[in-house]
Amino acid sequence: GEDVEQSLFLSVREGDSSVINCTYTDSSSTYLYWYKQEPGAGLQLLTYIFSNMDMKQDQRLTVLLNKKDKHLSLRIADTQTGDSAIYFCATSSNTGKLIFGQGTTLQVKP
Amino acid sequence: DADVTQTPRNRITKTGKRIMLECSQTKGHDRMYWYRQDPGLGLRLIYYSFDVKDINKGEISDGYSVSRQAQAKFSLSLESAIPNQTALYFCATSTTGARYNEQFFGPGTRLTVL
Numbered sequence: 001g002e003d004v005e006q007s008l009f010l011s012v013r014e015g016d017s018s019v020i021n022c023t024y025t026d027s028s029s030t031y032l033y034w035y036k037q038e039p040g041a042g043l044q045l046l047t048y049i050f051s052n053m054d055m056k057q058d059q060r061l062t063v064l065l066n067k068k069d070k071h072l073s074l075r076i077a078d079t080q081t082g083d084s085a086i087y088f089c090a091t092s093s094n095t096g097k098l099i100f101g102q103g104t105t106l107q108v109k110p
Numbered sequence: 111d112a113d114v115t116q117t118p119r120n121r122i123t124k125t126g127k128r129i130m131l132e133c134s135q136t137k138g139h140d141r142m143y144w145y146r147q148d149p150g151l152g153l154r155l156i157y158y159s160f161d162v163k164d165i166n167k168g169e170i171s172d173g174y175s176v177s178r179q180a181q182a183k184f185s186l187s188l189e190s191a192i193p194n195q196t197a198l199y200f201c202a203t204s205t206t207g208a209r210y211n212e213q214f215f216g217p218g219t220r221l222t223v224l
Contacts, residue, residue: 006152008150031211033210040217041218042114043202043213045213088152088153096141096211097155097158098155100153103153
């Protein structure tokens, strides 16, 4: 079945870049997503990328997509303490459902 | 006011009790979802509904049931709660025909089954 895998934890220092990685099995997803969950809250869409793109940049966020390797990454430049959260990678099934990874907890140390 | 609301926000109950979690939305979306979140497992889909008359099982529907009372309301029931149903439960909505399938999440219900 469809599967999305992420590492569970990443720790960086404030001001450094963070890179969160994700691998997936379903190559039919038209869009791939990054959701952010702040403490005590629900998930919010952070960014997404269309499957025929290799890269998308949005201010401090860069999304890279390698379709051959089924690998998605999220780079956060100049990471701030406010970026501390859980980040979920997700793909979209052909029935319209989202398939989420396990979530990567990003810890930003001052 | 929040677009997707969930009640209650926290609930502690005992094994064997019947529990209902409720979700309401003011976004006018036709699609609604119930997920549970467990540490290290991410979000897993319990049930989803693409329309008032459409109910579908997700990957972990055993032990749960749902009711779509109206387009804006989608409730999740645990008929006889058990401790391994202790988790954080999220409701989400989306709209058919959106260019990309963004889902909008409620704040979550933390359920503890003793």
